[in-house]
Amino acid sequence: MSSQETKLALRSFVAERDWGQFHSPENLIKSIAIESGELLERVQWGGQSDSEEIRSELADVLTYAYLLADRMGWEPDEIVLEKLQTTREKYPVDKAKGTSAKYDQL
Amino acid sequence: MSSQETKLALRSFVAERDWGQFHSPENLIKSIAIESGELLERVQWGGQSDSEEIRSELADVLTYAYLLADRMGWEPDEIVLEKLQTTREKYPVDKAKGTSAKYDQL
Amino acid sequence: MSSQETKLALRSFVAERDWGQFHSPENLIKSIAIESGELLERVQWGGQSDSEEIRSELADVLTYAYLLADRMGWEPDEIVLEKLQTTREKYPVDKAKGTSAKYDQL
Amino acid sequence: MSSQETKLALRSFVAERDWGQFHSPENLIKSIAIESGELLERVQWGGQSDSEEIRSELADVLTYAYLLADRMGWEPDEIVLEKLQTTREKYPVDKAKGTSAKYDQL
Numbered sequence: 001m002s003s004q005e006t007k008l009a010l011r012s013f014v015a016e017r018d019w020g021q022f023h024s025p026e027n028l029i030k031s032i033a034i035e036s037g038e039l040l041e042r043v044q045w046g047g048q049s050d051s052e053e054i055r056s057e058l059a060d061v062l063t064y065a066y067l068l069a070d071r072m073g074w075e076p077d078e079i080v081l082e083k084l085q086t087t088r089e090k091y092p093v094d095k096a097k098g099t100s101a102k103y104d105q106l
Numbered sequence: 107m108s109s110q111e112t113k114l115a116l117r118s119f120v121a122e123r124d125w126g127q128f129h130s131p132e133n134l135i136k137s138i139a140i141e142s143g144e145l146l147e148r149v150q151w152g153g154q155s156d157s158e159e160i161r162s163e164l165a166d167v168l169t170y171a172y173l174l175a176d177r178m179g180w181e182p183d184e185i186v187l188e189k190l191q192t193t194r195e196k197y198p199v200d201k202a203k204g205t206s207a208k209y210d211q212l
Numbered sequence: 213m214s215s216q217e218t219k220l221a222l223r224s225f226v227a228e229r230d231w232g233q234f235h236s237p238e239n240l241i242k243s244i245a246i247e248s249g250e251l252l253e254r255v256q257w258g259g260q261s262d263s264e265e266i267r268s269e270l271a272d273v274l275t276y277a278y279l280l281a282d283r284m285g286w287e288p289d290e291i292v293l294e295k296l297q298t299t300r301e302k303y304p305v306d307k308a309k310g311t312s313a314k315y316d317q318l
Numbered sequence: 319m320s321s322q323e324t325k326l327a328l329r330s331f332v333a334e335r336d337w338g339q340f341h342s343p344e345n346l347i348k349s350i351a352i353e354s355g356e357l358l359e360r361v362q363w364g365g366q367s368d369s370e371e372i373r374s375e376l377a378d379v380l381t382y383a384y385l386l387a388d389r390m391g392w393e394p395d396e397i398v399l400e401k402l403q404t405t406r407e408k409y410p411v412d413k414a415k416g417t418s419a420k421y422d423q424l
Contacts, residue, residue: 244379284376296381
């Protein structure tokens with residue numbers, strides 16, 4: 001969990017409702033995808049989007065991502081920083097600068 | 107950002123590559139959805155899934171979620187805890203305990 | 213299936229590989245979401261996208277959608293036309309013309 | 319479009335509402351992903367799911383997939399059958415039979 005406080009708050013929220021039984025890794029992964037779709041709906045037709053709605057939907061994505069990390073015994077920040085190291089190597093500055101091309105097309 | 111260190115690491119990763127120009131809220135939202143699909147692919151056919159692959163794909167979802175939060179000026183933990191308060195009220199313990207039903211069907 | 217020929221081709225493709233065992237409704241639904249994410253990746257950063265790649269990814273979405281319809285005993289065109297009738301009523305021309313607003317905000 | 323009748327019905331539905339202006343390929347692709355998320359929500363927690371709800375959400379995925387195909391000038395069945403040919407070659411019967419492994423792990 002990104003901070004001890006958030007991790008404990010989420011754990012007690014789930015425990016009070018006895019929802020751990022539904023939180024298999026697969027169900028949490030489906031939930032992340034579902035909430036990502038709701039977040040995407042905020043920009044479905046382009047144009048101006050509502051910042052409060054994006055905030056609320058992003059919170060849902062993060063919540064399920066944190067729950068999955070905790071279920072797997074991982075710290076969110078730790079896995080982000082670990083992956084960033086790999087991505088730094090896949091996208092070296094001299095090749096990747098200023099382009100959105102994928103690493104296999106650099 | 108969930109921790110100051112992670113936020114700064116992501117910012118410098120993006121700045122070094124001059125990728126801020128691609129990171130509109132909409133593009134980051136699409137990216138979260140794309141990475142959620144790759145995470146979902148790890149459990150496409152059920153059965154045993156590879157923990158290392160889930161870790162790597164979850165890191166991608168979290169990375170784009172953190173980048174979007176930073177782009178919008180939000181702290182990930184803050185919006186998670188704020189949303190948790192709303193969800194606590196939508197799913198009161200006495201009604202929600204032990205069921206996966208949606209709030210409008212409790 | 214949208215046409216008898218396509219339905220039969222998909223059925224024999226699956227049967228030859230003995231893949232029906234993996235095609236539960238839930239697994240097919242996950243597959244549709246996964247392929248939708250790959251389709252979305254073609255427009256991740258906006259700008260010009262490759263028409264051949266979109267064609268190939270859209271075909272994957274349609275293939276799993278057809279497989280799910282066949283698994284459930286539905287004709288794709290029939291359920292599309294049936295749903296269109298509902299949508300016509302939710303979005304009456306005089307209110308919905310020229311706006312991308314959701315029906316509850318018309 | 320899978321059948322001439324469906325294609326014409328969708329075209330007139332869109333034209334009557336003057337919605338063609340919103341139906342860029344990118345917006346239709348986002349819409350497919352959003353509707354796939356709603357379809358996935360029907361099986362979020364596993365267990366028994368409502369067949370009528372799956373039917374309705376699958377219809378939405380198919381509708382946007384048909385609209386995208388028509389916008390690009392493609393026939394849905396044609397691109398499905400074309401892609402099936404490629405997939406047949408990637409997954410030859412003697413290697414792929416009875417396994418859900420990806421082609422690069424056969």
